[in-house]
Amino acid sequence: MLRIIDAHSGEPVDAAPARRGLTRVEVHAPGSDTTNLRVLLVADVLVRALELGGTPVWALLTGGRRQAELRADAAALGIRPFEDSPDVGAGLGEAQVVHVVTEGGAVPEGVRIAVAPVEVTGPGPSGGERREAGRSDDGSADLDLPLGGAAESDPSGDGFSEPSPPSGRTEEERPVGQCAGSDPANGQSGDSGPLGGGVDPTVLRLALLTGHHNTPVRLDAGVLDEARATLARWRGAVARWARQPSRPVPDEVRGRLREAWEDDLDVPRVLDELRRVENERDLPDGARFETYAYADRLLGLELTRDLGAPS
Template sequence: MLRIVDTRTGHLVEIPPVRRHLLSICVHLSADEAGIGLGDLRALLVGDVLARTAELHGLQSRTFLTTPDLPHEQARALERAMSALGAHPPATVGVHHPNGTLGAAADVHVHAYGTAAQAGDGGVRIDVGRVGPASREGDVPDRAHLLAPGLLDAAVPEGTDPLAVRMLMLGHAYRAPITVTGTALEEARRTLGDWRQLVADWAQEPSRPIPADVLRHAHAVLADDLDVPAVLDALVTVATRADVPAGAKFETFAFLDRVLGLDLAREVGHQHRAAT
């Protein structure tokens, strides 16, 4: 059973609301003059993780995406940014409509920061917290660059894995505001690199089952308001547990990456190819 807090009521509700095996998700990007920005990308990631979590719990999912009426160049930039961040492409993409017809009957509506509910929206509403890069003067988010065709360019230094942005965002509760700083990005990049190397090392050892307590905990926190930061914390703990064999650590990281989407097995096999 998946439960998430409905912004309208502040209460946990079960999704989907009736016993069936399809979860319908509609992600709403901002329609203001600021255009598509990092907050919109965060909403996309929340929708993506929700869909992945549903699938982990045995549900099929279908995602719709509503956007402003974007110029072709910005629409292509949005597609590239979604791909770079590892978000599964939505089943349907449409422009905001006054009647809110696209995805109106969705089970869950994920709203980027600052978006308003559309007429006809039913289901559960999730409001995603604000996100932005820090200005040079301090930690005040600066949206000035966000109309640029390269949505990630100003937030991700050249040569940085865009999935470090995904990891940074997943490390915060989806309702909490985030300020993207160079320090935070570097920490996410370093952790991501360390985990990939560990996974590659563990993959060389015999496979072992995922510890039952870890699996129960991960399922529970994901099902209870999509607590992805708790999953990341669990991986930190598993990595250092002396009672968990290397093969079990590999299986744990690989399994939970189905939700996290961080490509944690990227380095598996690279040592062998380098040696030959």
């Protein structure tokens, strides 16, 4: 059973105390900086873990005026959309309410997951080092996110799309490599991001997942290069393993994976288990493949993306 450490009490709490009972995951992200994006990513992993355990989930996002930019960058990272809910009141009789919030953020009554901040460092417009630290009055930072591509909006009218930024430019018109929150017309940085260039969103997702959610994360070129190399190696290996006869995930491996993510969403332990499986000499390749595909239901790293690609 998934248990998380309540940031308010410091005690472990069942994320789904009633069998098949609804858990409401409410995300509080008032800004559009990388730390707020990490809050959504932690909530996305929480929802995935609950669903893997058979728990129905109601996922909601409450935020500030920059929610459109945050949602666009979240979509680029493979974070599934959260319902827009400024005031959910008593909800639908859920068995548990879990609030996911930035470290030190205030939330209503309920279990709280506090997400530690992200420090982004890299070359700024003039070539000197740039650091994501300053925040505006609404709690958001005026720095670009290091994503490599224009964001997408949702015209379906289901609450995912938001009004255009103040400059009048739509999200679709945002230049490639320039991320949410960047608007030269309003005095915000218009360069290609705090790391000086576009980054594969899945690489950024892995980089943000390498640290436990209660531990600060530092993003720089070295961290992203390591994440990029790991993803390339794993995707190539998964594509090779897929050519061998399938074998089930070994019970002990499945147990270690579930034990890791059910222990306060310990994703770094999940990644360590994948490294162990990668190097386990006696494990059939078909079992390695199924293990990575199984773990990716939690991680969302598109580890099977290169299946069928030329060697």
